[in-house]
Amino acid sequence: MRATSRGLRVASCGFLVLMLLAAGATYARTVDIGGARVETRMAGKVECVPLSTVAAALNGRYWRVDDRFVMVLPGDSVRPGREYVFRADSTCALCDSRRVTLPAAPVLDSSRLYLPVAALPDLFPSTSVPDLTTVDTARRGDTLIFTFGGQCRSGEKFVGFGDSRSSLEYRLVISARRDSGLGRQVALLSLTPPGMLKTVTLDSGPGAILSFVFRQPAAERLAVLTDRVELRVWPRPERAIKRLVLDPGHGGDDPGALGRRGTREKVVVLDVAQRLKKKLEKQGFEVILARDTDKFVSLAERSKCGNDRRADLFISIHANSAPNRAACGLETYFLSEAKTDWERAVAARENAVFDTGGSSAGLYAGGDVGLILADLAQNEYLVESSELAARIQEATVPYARIKDRGVRQANFYVLRNGFMPAVLVECGFLSNKSEEKLLRQPEHRERLAEGISRGIVEFAKLYSPKVNGSPSGGQNPKNPKSKS
């Protein structure tokens, strides 16, 4: 039997209030969900909110399918639409098909589902965003650290994302007002900019935009934390990117993925790589193909090729395959520990040639996994590889008009032993009927090659901005594109 706090509050007799206070003040609490105040109730020791109330507060719908509760929230100008799946007594829930672990399990009572309050801020981030009002600067070695702070109520989160125009200019989009204390501090900071910083300005907009201009090519890393936003910038090592290795996957006896119409990955990726080679050579790069005919080249030989020729970049070209025939799109990997089941599956497939007579058998013996991961953590090219992957993904998706499956991380053998930034591009799914059709078209392979080539050129520009024109891009500063 539920005694709702609303019912108790209506009976506002002094005696009852006293009894409530004695029973614990948490009973009549309310929480903020998407700007609406919603009353909570206790289910056992867990403070909860009915799913029906959450759905009503967020203009959503919900229904029950067997033991699952599905809730769909419409999108608006601030956030996209979302679908959630909850199950009573399970801390495992789905948000847009992604698994999320709740701090406490939803509770079923009289066929209604109750969500624990502790799970709400992560599940339904507040649309009201706190303003950043202060900035502190610190220097650690060559690294400049900007720490932005402000007040935020529980459930609110700071917002910040970066947009690197070139290695000389970086834009940070944050929630702040130009007339706030932050505006004055930024104005002071630009009078005596520290170290490698040349200027910094704050423009107001829907979100405020801080524009940093550097005296020398800089690398940056942004962290959006619960109580602050932290930006670190440091001088980018000087490097000229001239020589590249392109590595078309598979070959010879190893066909790679197979399409339903018999399209072989090894053929498609060799053609994309050859087209890409031509384009990059026109741009002045020296390009080495790890294989330029239909022959078998072991994974070890491929990565050795990059090292022996002292290449500056290593780009492996593949085509994807999945049991789910609906899967489609482009994904670019850099070497790291795989984070998802899908990433592990792709790495296992592309590494499989090992188990069938590759030259470095043993590396995949189970006990060595820890060692391999320790190795990866020390890979000094990790950050640069992730940047290269991002540039390729950002340039190729719109140009080849292909679904964006994002930059991903996995443990690919062919990327593992390189002494240079290295990425692996999965150009689309041969297991998908329409993508197989596209990958068979020379025009589509040409577009893929053009997209990848543009991404590589963008990446190379980070290291020699002077050669490649003005540091400020031609894009509308009010509409920066979001990175990650």
Ligand SMILES: [Zn+2]
């Ligand atoms: Zn492959």
